[in-house]
Amino acid sequence: MQANYGTARMAVPAPPAGLPGHQMNGAGQPGGIEDSESEEHRRKPRVLLMGPRSGGKSSIRKVVFEGMAPSDTLFIEKTNKSSPDDLNSFLSMRMWDLPGGQLDPEQLNLSFEDTDAVIFVLDAQSTLHDVIRKLSVTMHKAYTANPGIQFEIFLHKVDGMSEDYRLDTLQNLRDRLTEELFDMSPELESNMNVFYHLTSVFDTSIYEALSKVIQKLIPEQAMLERLLDLLCQQCSMDKAFLFETASKIYIATDSAPLDNQTYVVCADYLDLVGDFSQLYETSEARTPAGEGSLSRSSTLTRGQREGAATASARRDSSATPSVPPSPAVSSATAIAKNKAPRRLPHSKVTLATGATIAQWTINDTLSLVALLRPHAQDQHAALIDYNIATFRQAVIAIFDVGVSAPLA
Numbered sequence: 001m002q003a004n005y006g007t008a009r010m011a012v013p014a015p016p017a018g019l020p021g022h023q024m025n026g027a028g029q030p031g032g033i034e035d036s037e038s039e040e041h042r043r044k045p046r047v048l049l050m051g052p053r054s055g056g057k058s059s060i061r062k063v064v065f066e067g068m069a070p071s072d073t074l075f076i077e078k079t080n081k082s083s084p085d086d087l088n089s090f091l092s093m094r095m096w097d098l099p100g101g102q103l104d105p106e107q108l109n110l111s112f113e114d115t116d117a118v119i120f121v122l123d124a125q126s127t128l129h130d131v132i133r134k135l136s137v138t139m140h141k142a143y144t145a146n147p148g149i150q151f152e153i154f155l156h157k158v159d160g161m162s163e164d165y166r167l168d169t170l171q172n173l174r175d176r177l178t179e180e181l182f183d184m185s186p187e188l189e190s191n192m193n194v195f196y197h198l199t200s201v202f203d204t205s206i207y208e209a210l211s212k213v214i215q216k217l218i219p220e221q222a223m224l225e226r227l228l229d230l231l232c233q234q235c236s237m238d239k240a241f242l243f244e245t246a247s248k249i250y251i252a253t254d255s256a257p258l259d260n261q262t263y264v265v266c267a268d269y270l271d272l273v274g275d276f277s278q279l280y281e282t283s284e285a286r287t288p289a290g291e292g293s294l295s296r297s298s299t300l301t302r303g304q305r306e307g308a309a310t311a312s313a314r315r316d317s318s319a320t321p322s323v324p325p326s327p328a329v330s331s332a333t334a335i336a337k338n339k340a341p342r343r344l345p346h347s348k349v350t351l352a353t354g355a356t357i358a359q360w361t362i363n364d365t366l367s368l369v370a371l372l373r374p375h376a377q378d379q380h381a382a383l384i385d386y387n388i389a390t391f392r393q394a395v396i397a398i399f400d401v402g403v404s405a406p407l408a
């Protein structure tokens, strides 16, 4: 019997004009998967991470982007020089981890013209009196150079503080900074984009804050949200996240209200799947030293990407040695020449409530994690598979990031 998908099949909304890499060819495949030109021209969002000494900047970078355990941040050495540090994450975000104390704008030798956002990391456990004044002068300098710049203030190290105390400290900071900026120029204060976050590396707050920062920098955000809304609607999903797999930052979610617990469950599940998948890697398929998981990025050059593709295809094919190649798979192999067909990993577990949490790999850098209503996965498996395949194609088309090998 053929599955009747009815009206529940997802209709992918037309991509907005002007976004790079949105053309679909006649077969509905992303037209520019092999075309690295638009990718090279895609502007990389640039983020500057700064703040006073020992605020926690290096800890954030190491915990989120390099997988360091939060407790190991105690042993991080002081940063001694300003160094542009290309994280090579999904968005090739650039962070300049400035040495502590260089919040003073007079000492800064920076240009803010091509910076999209500045993250100020402030230690919530220290006195902020002096810092606020320097912060406002720095913000003034940055805004004058680039009025479109986005200011993100991380009131960091809030773990161990009561909820009331956190909110009081944040309110205090907000009031005093607003006052300082207003004194400098009322017009400036009302036009600046300033956002506040309470963060800590000891819980998920830092991931959520960085997710929100990054989401504002992705021009395709509205399109991704619409896609996720459609997916949730058609596949009985309560919540869906598009994660950057390695960092657990979600670059988009559907428009339903988000509660922290849902994010924690989904991020933990992604972690669990990542740990399991490493168990099944053969030693030769592992990335060579120096190439962290984040290096499998959409922003690699074409040559680097092909190298990574071969390694990744080897890894995937070695993870499923017992499946004999089907004729269709064999012909695809012949067509793709040296690129082995691959089945992108998918996993799911049923929770005690009857709901299902499921993960689908979208490509080397992105994963979809969703919370499905009880029995939805059993009753609509074919429909969900169909819609996920459509969603995957749409996301790949949006970012024009491609996959390392043809899908099996």
Ligand SMILES: Nc1nc2c(ncn2[C@@H]2O[C@H](COP(=O)(O)OP(=O)(O)OP(=O)(O)O)[C@@H](O)[C@H]2O)c(=O)[nH]1
Residues within 6 Å of the ligand: 051, 052, 053, 054, 055, 056, 057, 058, 059, 060, 072, 073, 074, 075, 076, 077, 078, 079, 080, 098, 099, 100, 101, 156, 157, 158, 159, 199, 200, 201, 202
């Ligand atoms: N309680 C708590 N401590 C933190 C947190 N993040 C960082 N720390 C601690 O803060 C101290 C300073 O952290 P760093 O990451 O070295 O700070 P930094 O801003 O890079 O410092 P500089 O190198 O001087 O610029 C370390 O002992 C960390 O363990 C946090 O979220 N909570």
